[in-house]
Amino acid sequence: MTLSPELLSRPLLDHTAVDLDGAERVTYVLEQSFHYGYDQPIDQLDHRLVVVPLARHGNQHRRAHRLDVEGAAVRRRSRLDGHGNTVVRVRADRVEEGVRFGVVALLERVRADGPVHLPASALRDQRLLRPTRLTTPDDRLRDLAAGVRGGSPLERAERICALVHDAVHYEYGVTSVETTAAEALSGGRGVCQDSAHVMITLCRLVGVPARYVSGHLLGEGGTHGWMEAVVPDGDAAVAIPFDPCNGKRAGAEYITVATGRDYADVPPTSGSYNGTPNSTLTTNRRVGVLSAA
Template sequence: MTLSPELLSRPLLDHTGLDLEAADRVTYVLEQSLHYGYDQPIELLDHRLVVVPLARHGNQHRRAHRVDVAGASVRRRSRLDGHGNTVVRVRADRVEEGVSFTVVALLERVRADGPTHLSAAALHDPRLLRPTRLTTPDDRLRDLAAGVGGGTPLERAERICALVHDAIHYEYGVTSVETTAAEALSGGRGVCQDSAHVMITLCRLVGVPARYVSGHLLGEGGTHGWMEVVVADGDAAVAVPFDPCNGRRAGADYITVATGRDYSDVAPTSGSYSGTPNSTLTTSRRVGVLSAA
């Protein structure tokens, strides 16, 4: 697959009328742009982007991609972090008015290639079992975890997903990227990131390895966050995705970009610069299905 203008200009299919779970192959396109505008020139821009989908995540394959930067003369470097995510670092000595970052990617889901297999070491990975700043439990979270009950790790995860879905009501604007799981649960309101952090915290409290997932959900206007639990699969392990914000497992209408301990590992855009504090972020996104068979 190539990122030809002809391919990218093709209309998206109505995914709500497709049985994506039953399709042998599904091709997706992702076009995401972020533009930072400044009221005065800035200097020493150092920006971190985690917007390129994983090369492979279970049955999801990245077939082609590119990252474009406009508005300034920049130096950039791509690397894989400790979780296997593509991190693009962009630096510029000076930006006059604004800078834009655009990622374009073609992805393919091959049903026969799933699920997401991991080594058995993932079952004991401290990164997936220890609390982080955003997933440090308080007494209320510990009490909730104590009432989860027994069963297999997957059965406990199913119950936790339903519990979190009932406990956190979706409301935009009442939390931030700095809100902890304890704070979100106390308030009872938040966005997908908050639900994911609460579920991750509870899973880790009951001994189930868990990690944060960033990406896209078809039909939504912005980026999305969910989580995965890691359970044994023979002599290895498998990652099973849950979306507690929507109270269900994640399926073929989800596109994974990156995984980490919590949101801070996989924030799509972050960075620093020297200059005016007045900046604006404008985003746009086009994501959907090009073909399914």
């Protein structure tokens, strides 16, 4: 697959009218941009981008991608972090008015390639078992986890997903990227990121390794967050995706970009600069299905 103008201009399918989970192959397009505008020139821009989908995540394959930067002369460096995510660092000595970061990607889901398989060592990976700042439990979380003992790891994760869906109701604007799982559960309201953090915390409390997932959900206006529970699979392990915000397993309508211990590992865009505190961020996103069969 190539990022030809003809391919990118093709109309998107109505994904709600297609059985994506039953399709043998699904092709997706992702176009996303972030424009930072400044009221005065700035210096020493140092930006971190986690917007390029994983090269492969289970049955999801990245077939082609391009990352563009406009508005300034920049230096960029791309690397894989410890979780296998593509992290792009962009630096510029000076930006006069603004800078735009844009990613375009073609992805394909091949159902026969199955779920995300991991080595058995993932079941003992302390990065997925230890609490982080955003997933440190309090007494209320510990009490909730105490009622989820017993059953297989996958059964525990299923019960936790339902618990979190009932306990944290979606409401935009009442939490931030700094909100912890304990704070979200206490308030009983939050966004997808908060529900994911609560579920991750509970899974870890009952001995189920868990990680945060950053990506896109078809039909939503912005980026989305969910989680994966890592459970035994014969002599190895498998990562099972759950979206507690929507109270279900994540299926073919989800596009994974990156995974980490929590949201702090994988924010799509973050950085620093010297200069005016007055800046604006404008985002655009187009994501959908090009073909399914």
